[in-house]
Amino acid sequence: xxxxxxHYDTPLGAVRAADRISFSLxxxxxxxxxxxxxxxxxxxxxxxxxxxxxPGRIDGGQVRLDGVDLLSLGDEEMRRVRLARIxxxxxxxxxALNPVMRIRDQIMDGLTDHGVRMSRREGDERVRELLxxxxxxxxxxxxxxxxxxxxxxxxxxxxxxxxxxxxxxxADEPTSALDVVVQKQVMETLxxxxxxxxxxxxxxxxxxxxxxxxxxxxxxxxAGKLVEVSPVRExxxxxxxxxxxxxxxxxxxxxxxxxxxxxxGLIPLLRDLPxxxxxxxxxxxxxxxxxxxxxxxxxxxxxxxxxxxxV
Amino acid sequence: xxxxxEARHATRIFGGGLFDRTATLALDDFSLAIDADRxxxxxxxxxxxxxxxxxxxxxxxxTAPTTGQIxxxxxxxxxxxxxxxxxxxxxxxxxxxDPYGVYNPFYRVDxxxxxxxxxxxxxxxxxxARELIxxxxxxxxxxxxxxxxxxxxxxxxxxxxxxMVARALLLSPRVILADEPVSMVDASLRATIxxxxxxxxxxxxxxxxxxxxxxxxxxxxxxxxxVLYRGSVAEIGDVELVVKQPRHPYTQLLLSSxxxxxxxRTWLTAKEPVPVAAADRSDxxxxxxxxxxxxxxPCREAAPxxxxxxxxxxxxCYLYRDAPSASGDHSEPGRSSR
Numbered sequence: 165x166x167x168x169x170x171h172y173d174t175p176l177g178a179v180r181a182a183d184r185i186s187f188s189l190x191x192x193x194x195x196x197x198x199x200x201x202x203x204x205x206x207x208x209x210x211x212x213x214x215x216x217x218x219p220g221r222i223d224g225g226q227v228r229l230d231g232v233d234l235l236s237l238g239d240e241e242m243r244r245v246r247l248a249r250i251x252x253x254x255x256x257x258x259x260a261l262n263p264v265m266r267i268r269d270q271i272m273d274g275l276t277d278h279g280v281r282m283s284r285r286e287g288d289e290r291v292r293e294l295l296x297x298x299x300x301x302x303x304x305x306x307x308x309x310x311x312x313x314x315x316x317x318x319x320x321x322x323x324x325x326x327x328x329x330x331x332x333x334x335a336d337e338p339t340s341a342l343d344v345v346v347q348k349q350v351m352e353t354l355x356x357x358x359x360x361x362x363x364x365x366x367x368x369x370x371x372x373x374x375x376x377x378x379x380x381x382x383x384x385x386x387a388g389k390l391v392e393v394s395p396v397r398e399x400x401x402x403x404x405x406x407x408x409x410x411x412x413x414x415x416x417x418x419x420x421x422x423x424x425x426x427x428x429g430l431i432p433l434l435r436d437l438p439x440x441x442x443x444x445x446x447x448x449x450x451x452x453x454x455x456x457x458x459x460x461x462x463x464x465x466x467x468x469x470x471x472x473x474x475v
Numbered sequence: 476x477x478x479x480x481e482a483r484h485a486t487r488i489f490g491g492g493l494f495d496r497t498a499t500l501a502l503d504d505f506s507l508a509i510d511a512d513r514x515x516x517x518x519x520x521x522x523x524x525x526x527x528x529x530x531x532x533x534x535x536x537x538t539a540p541t542t543g544q545i546x547x548x549x550x551x552x553x554x555x556x557x558x559x560x561x562x563x564x565x566x567x568x569x570x571x572x573d574p575y576g577v578y579n580p581f582y583r584v585d586x587x588x589x590x591x592x593x594x595x596x597x598x599x600x601x602x603x604a605r606e607l608i609x610x611x612x613x614x615x616x617x618x619x620x621x622x623x624x625x626x627x628x629x630x631x632x633x634x635x636x637x638x639m640v641a642r643a644l645l646l647s648p649r650v651i652l653a654d655e656p657v658s659m660v661d662a663s664l665r666a667t668i669x670x671x672x673x674x675x676x677x678x679x680x681x682x683x684x685x686x687x688x689x690x691x692x693x694x695x696x697x698x699x700x701x702v703l704y705r706g707s708v709a710e711i712g713d714v715e716l717v718v719k720q721p722r723h724p725y726t727q728l729l730l731s732s733x734x735x736x737x738x739x740r741t742w743l744t745a746k747e748p749v750p751v752a753a754a755d756r757s758d759x760x761x762x763x764x765x766x767x768x769x770x771x772x773p774c775r776e777a778a779p780x781x782x783x784x785x786x787x788x789x790x791x792c793y794l795y796r797d798a799p800s801a802s803g804d805h806s807e808p809g810r811s812s813r
Contacts, residue, residue, distance in 0.1 A: 179717050201631070202631075282579050293482070345728060348742070351734075355743055371662070374734045375736075376736045377735070400737060400738040401738055410663070411662070411663065412736055415691075416691040418690070418718060418735070421694070424695050425666050426616075426670070428515055428666035429662040462706075
């Protein structure tokens with residue numbers, strides 16, 4: 165992705181929800197995007213699929229998949245890319261599934277829409293395989309979504325997402341509505357199917373614990389901008405941006421009491437961004453330069469990108 | 476100790492009668508006492524379906540227990556006088572989980588804050604009232620000038636929930652029951668909201684019942700932890716004991732499921748998925764038996780009582796059957812001194 169920019173038109177003028185986002189995703193890699201709500205992480209993820217709805221619009225940049233710029237494709241061509249090459253596991257599986265359609269038909273829907281022709285019997289076999297690969301019994305095929313638990317629905321969504329063996333799976337807060345025990349099972353399922361397909365995963369979320377345990381690299385977003393991209397180990401041991409450190413500190417620990425602190429202040433309004441670094445009003449380390457000059461994202465050390473004047 | 480609010484063997488069944496097979500046992504023989512002399516924070520932790528919200532509603536007198544009692548200052552909520560009820564409604568405040576359902580969409584959000592100020596005469600003038608409201612809004616991380624005058628649909632779920640926390644702060648009650656107050660709030664703001672609950676407990680002596688699915692935040696602010704599993708107490712006791720040396724297999728499972736923010740990655744396991752079975756709803760025996768790695772024949776026969784494994788902790792599991800039974804008052808094992 166290069167310099168992707170997404171605007172939302174509001175009565176008070178256009179706001180930039182994703183501002184010149186650039187990153188690369190390697191084959192088989194798990195890349196996480198973390199940030200508070202309103203940081204633009206979901207916007208960025210949906211922009212990859214060109215699923216930004218009005219009043220939002222993509223305003224330039226490139227999204228290249230195996231060398232092809234997705235933003236230059238026609239609508240019909242893009243429709244063929246979705247699910248088959250890049251699949252989405254949406255945030256609320258309860259809302260993503262059609263309540264009046266059996267799980268079997270919802271899985272088959274994507275397949276037939278992408279031109280997969282098969283007999284009823286072959287279809288049943290394929291659905292059974294997909295359900296089993298996400299740890300669901302074959303009987304789930306005949307169920308309606310309301311007959312399934314949250315974790316089962318989320319697995320059904322994973323089964324749909326992997327049905328055409330995509331190259332990239334985008335998981336937008338896939339477990340935010342699930343209990344921790346179920347969350348762990350769903351993430352284990354996702355890790356396993358990803359390995360089997362050798363697909364890449366983009367995990368969008370706010371839980372730094374989940375990031376720590378699941379992804380290879382983490383991108384941290386703030387007010388529509390990418391402020392750090394580093395390998396996960398470095399994010400947690402020697403991060404480049406003060407915001408990253410504060411985000412980690414805001415996670416309650418189970419080791420020690422009182423180790424859990426909020427980030428003072430609020431995320432700025434996108435239509436009223438402070439001058440200089442957008443984070444400076446909340447940053448404990450801000451210096452004069454931060455108030456006037458916006459730091460660019462640059463490679464501070466091998467594979468470590470940061471947008472902060474202090475590094 | 477003098478108990479302020481107490482649940483005594485409270486059971487709540489939804490649908491059908493007591494012995495109806497289709498009935499749902501949402502709360503099963505639950506006892507808990509909130510000490511009036513030593514206001515503490517009690518964390519009630521459970522997954523969805525564990526009866527957390529039913530517990531909140533029963534403790535608030537919004538749902539009557541099918542059997543058992545809820546007592547406030549030794550008076551049963553069900554038979555309490557009008558006056559007692561009015562007092563209860565002021566002294567015991569609640570923060571609900573869903574920041575969408577609690578608002579009337581036709582009123583500005585100010586209504587939520589000015590009503591209690593007027594009803595309980597919290598301020599002598601309009602300016603004083605505004606000052607009070609601004610204070611509590613700032614305490615929960617909201618900018619009053621950007622919040623007041625808005626309609627609920629113009630605010631995010633997180634902002635609306637923070638107004639609910641502010642509203643409870645406003646009344647300075649004796650007990651605050653917080654049912655998942657931060658589950659819809661951003662991680663960066665959770666600490667601030669939970670810290671304000673802690674401050675209210677410490678500085679104003681308000682007892683807090685913090686109901687949550689999140690063991691980590693419960694650990695951070697609670698003195699006592701109650702682990703709820705399908706309506707029953709699995710483990711109750713001092714927070715450090717329960718979290719650092721969990722005894723109940725369910726507590727152990729919960730703790731091992733939390734992804735830790737540490738670069739040492741031990742969370743994901745590569746084991747083959749166990750096909751998800753429909754929840755085991757057998758009527759007899761331990762409710763956790765179907766998922767328990769240490770299940771034994773006695774577990775299928777009768778539900779385990781609470782065993783007093785440590786002076787400040789009790790566990791409902793036959794693994795600890797050699798420990799004395801913690802009969803009757805569940806509040807004793809979980810009692811904390813600070």
